[in-house]
Amino acid sequence: MAESRILPDRIPPLWGRGSLVGRLIRLAAIWFIFALILISAGLTAFFNYSTVTRFQAGISDIVRNLYTHTEFDAQGRIDIPELYNIRTDDIYSGLYWQISELDATDKVVKVHKSASLAERTLTGPEKLDKTSGEPVYYNAEGPRDQPLRQVAIYLRIQDRPLLFIAGEDRSEVDRNVGQFALITGSTLVVLALGSLIAIFLQVRIGLRPLFDLTDELGKVREGQKSRLEGQYPMEITPVTEQINALLSYGQEVVERQRTHVGNLAHALKTPLSVLLTSAGDSPEPLADAIRKQSALMKEQVDHHLRRARAAARAQHMGERTPVEPVLDELAVMLEQVFRDKGVVIDWRAPENLAFRGEKQDFQEIAGNLLENACIWCQKRIRVTASLGNEAEGMTLLIEDDGPGMPESRYDEVLKRGARLDESAPGSGLGLSIVDELVRAYGGRLHFERSALGGLKAVVNLPANFIT
Amino acid sequence: MRILLAEDDPDLSRQLKSSLSDAGYVVDHAPDGEEAHFLGDTEPYDCVILDLGLPKIDGVSVLERWRRDGKTTPVLILTARGAWSDKVSGFDAGADDYLTKPFHTEELLARLRALVRRAAGHAQPLLVCGGLRLDPRAARASVNGEPLRLTSLEYRLLHYMMLHNERVISRTELVEHLYDQDFDRDSNTIEVFMGRLRKKIGTERIETVRGLGYRLKPLHDEVSDI
Numbered sequence: 189m190a191e192s193r194i195l196p197d198r199i200p201p202l203w204g205r206g207s208l209v210g211r212l213i214r215l216a217a218i219w220f221i222f223a224l225i226l227i228s229a230g231l232t233a234f235f236n237y238s239t240v241t242r243f244q245a246g247i248s249d250i251v252r253n254l255y256t257h258t259e260f261d262a263q264g265r266i267d268i269p270e271l272y273n274i275r276t277d278d279i280y281s282g283l284y285w286q287i288s289e290l291d292a293t294d295k296v297v298k299v300h301k302s303a304s305l306a307e308r309t310l311t312g313p314e315k316l317d318k319t320s321g322e323p324v325y326y327n328a329e330g331p332r333d334q335p336l337r338q339v340a341i342y343l344r345i346q347d348r349p350l351l352f353i354a355g356e357d358r359s360e361v362d363r364n365v366g367q368f369a370l371i372t373g374s375t376l377v378v379l380a381l382g383s384l385i386a387i388f389l390q391v392r393i394g395l396r397p398l399f400d401l402t403d404e405l406g407k408v409r410e411g412q413k414s415r416l417e418g419q420y421p422m423e424i425t426p427v428t429e430q431i432n433a434l435l436s437y438g439q440e441v442v443e444r445q446r447t448h449v450g451n452l453a454h455a456l457k458t459p460l461s462v463l464l465t466s467a468g469d470s471p472e473p474l475a476d477a478i479r480k481q482s483a484l485m486k487e488q489v490d491h492h493l494r495r496a497r498a499a500a501r502a503q504h505m506g507e508r509t510p511v512e513p514v515l516d517e518l519a520v521m522l523e524q525v526f527r528d529k530g531v532v533i534d535w536r537a538p539e540n541l542a543f544r545g546e547k548q549d550f551q552e553i554a555g556n557l558l559e560n561a562c563i564w565c566q567k568r569i570r571v572t573a574s575l576g577n578e579a580e581g582m583t584l585l586i587e588d589d590g591p592g593m594p595e596s597r598y599d600e601v602l603k604r605g606a607r608l609d610e611s612a613p614g615s616g617l618g619l620s621i622v623d624e625l626v627r628a629y630g631g632r633l634h635f636e637r638s639a640l641g642g643l644k645a646v647v648n649l650p651a652n653f654i655t
Numbered sequence: 656m657r658i659l660l661a662e663d664d665p666d667l668s669r670q671l672k673s674s675l676s677d678a679g680y681v682v683d684h685a686p687d688g689e690e691a692h693f694l695g696d697t698e699p700y701d702c703v704i705l706d707l708g709l710p711k712i713d714g715v716s717v718l719e720r721w722r723r724d725g726k727t728t729p730v731l732i733l734t735a736r737g738a739w740s741d742k743v744s745g746f747d748a749g750a751d752d753y754l755t756k757p758f759h760t761e762e763l764l765a766r767l768r769a770l771v772r773r774a775a776g777h778a779q780p781l782l783v784c785g786g787l788r789l790d791p792r793a794a795r796a797s798v799n800g801e802p803l804r805l806t807s808l809e810y811r812l813l814h815y816m817m818l819h820n821e822r823v824i825s826r827t828e829l830v831e832h833l834y835d836q837d838f839d840r841d842s843n844t845i846e847v848f849m850g851r852l853r854k855k856i857g858t859e860r861i862e863t864v865r866g867l868g869y870r871l872k873p874l875h876d877e878v879s880d881i
Contacts, residue, residue: 458708461667469759520806531807
């Protein structure tokens, strides 16, 4: 019965709106993405700035050397100082300089440049600061598509305007900055992912008591437990205490109602006996009516008693009833009741076999079937209880050497109120009670022909071995 | 035939009393447990009809007291509580038969006749072995005065062993006397019954003689008791 139920999802969906875990992780994720972008952008910018500044020192020096030592001689020809740097002499080495002589309208009149530039020239800055004499740094494209970092300075020497430019291949710097950005970014991504996983675990472990509570409540609802018994952190304890109080209250109410129903039912039975005895076996129509109506009333009473007991059963799941003592008691008792007939009940059951349910129910199942066998047998009754495996449960066979019954009636006798034979003693409810009980435990009752000659009742019930 | 009817419902009592008288019984009536116990204790009844739901002292307690005092009068219990657990507890207290309310008077009379006839069997000698006693007439056994609740197969086994006290009895011999016909039972049948019997009468009372069979033996401190 419990197996067929669909258990509530143990792990709630992470991204659902209603999930606490999801909410915590979403918040953390948003913060991490924000922080990650900010930190990696900041670090890369700073690294870029400091690297480029350091890199620019080289070209600054060249420009400074150029303009401090450049003069015009008496003939008005420019005198450019010698720069002892092998890279400015190698063609397209990546380090270049250039001095442009400008006219009054800033048009380039003449260009002097390093040997490394060969026939190419360096591009000037987009905007020239003519007043301050401060160097202007900018990126430009050099020969052979080299990305260059350039510095330009505009000076008037001996009242002639000159533009000093120096440039150096910055591809290595760019590569360094790119690498730095990549490493920083990936490190931070790893850090963020790791932190998210840590947070996820933390939340799962932190909220574990809540999941445990859900599981335990599920067991209570299935009837495997009657109350919450787990140890919970102090934040949850008030909740479990309230739930337990509610559960006890519910159980109390059910118990009280059950007692009322039981008392009422049993109290009705003595007046019914009086009515039946009054009617006796008188053939009068009134007596006949009394007999019939009393029988109906008894049936009703028994039915509702069973309903009340079924309500109580839910609280007793998880109980184990050893099979052997129950069979022993019943065999002793029924052999005594049917002593005149000389009934012999030969029963076998493994000593440690236990029915997974309430003792009263097992007594009811085995008692009714055994009594039935006693009524119909000639002398011999064989009872065999065995356990295949726990999933299959126990098989209880009750066989007799009586006349048996035709196969066509096997199903019919399980119906409420049906009797094997109207003239035989017994309430006539026995077999339907058994069937109802067996079904309540998720078991099965059916009939076969016994090797002894009579009927063989086959009952499957949940059971296991106890140690 | 003298009968005690212990039933608290006045109408039911009156009707039962007249039916029983018509059937030829002499009937005494006790409306509560106290009086029932007193009457059953002092008067020699052939049978007792005992309602379990009696006022003052309940039926099961009355029955237990009688049995504890050694009263063997057959007792038929009447109960409104028809659950098997109630029936079993009635039998544990020492009842001989039960009837669930509501019932037909004819059925009560039939059960009563059977009980009285059963009780009037021929007297047979009591079998004794140490603290074990077995009364073949009533088919009852007791150990140190405590009644034993034996199934008929266990009783047969014990009966046979007590008849052949002090002798080692082989398994084959026991199986032959246990079953009327050949039962297609497994080979360890005797072990199973010996185990159950030992549990009920005390392990040390049955001795296993390796390779030969079993022997019943009185306990040392009980030998003088015979």
